[in-house]
Amino acid sequence: MGIQPYVVYLSSSAHSNWKEPVKTKYTKNGNVIFVGPCEDHGLSDAMGAPGDTKPGHKLRITQMLNKSDILFGYIPDDRYRSFNIMLEIGIAHAKGKKILFVNEARSLNNEMECVQSYIDQSFDSLSNGLDSLHQIITAPSENGGASSEQSKFIQPSDHLEHKIFLSGSPSSAWENRVKAQYQDDKSVTIITGSRIQDLAEADILFACRTDSEGRLFNLALAVGYANALGKQILFINQGDHYSHAYDYVKPFADGYFTTLDEGLRYLDYAVGIEDRL
Known part of the structure; x- marks a missing residue:
């Protein structure tokens, strides 16, 4: 069995x-x-920086935290606000991730007391934190992954895979466009069909309405189910066709887009494919 x-x-x-x-x-x-989050400042701002109405920031950090086993948080000093680290630790803790936290900003020691109940290990230097991380990811075990002690906290992943479930208009053209976008990306799996089990196992629902015709009950059903399961939802309403019925759907989506290209751009960003953005 491989590592x-x-x-x-x-x-x-x-x-x-x-x-x-x-x-x-x-x-x-x-x-x-x-x-992790996008490290290209220009791209991050373009896709939706914190405080922006564009959904890129939330889509990216949520998807990457969903796929993670460990969060390694580091505050190097108090020159910059570190609210993003606290936000990400809160999400990671709720999702049962193992959390290693390093605080080198001595002036924040008292304020950082609030984080102690959320984390598994804390360190006062980056080198100590990285040493602990190294021990975790290099520790031998019979199964080649986490040791029995570590597996109490961590469920190692076979590999980084993003499962995208497609639902929406019956036309195959938009589905083929999505499949073509990711045919060479091994980390992305596109799922089509109507099996509820497939949607339950997916990471992201990509829901697309291609025109103003028809009642897409399948789309509304998938959005409701995915939302209740805590999936990320990207809703594409091509041409921004108005329909009072779809006003019910929009508030449950994490991102709303009026072109398929725009929706795919944000899907790329969410799964960390930045070279074509």
């Missing part, structure tokens, strides 16, 4: 530059995959 890599979400100030040396160290190590 099951850990998926580690790196959380820190957007202005710190400690992540690249860490990623480089494990470039040839099959035990770990690093993910």
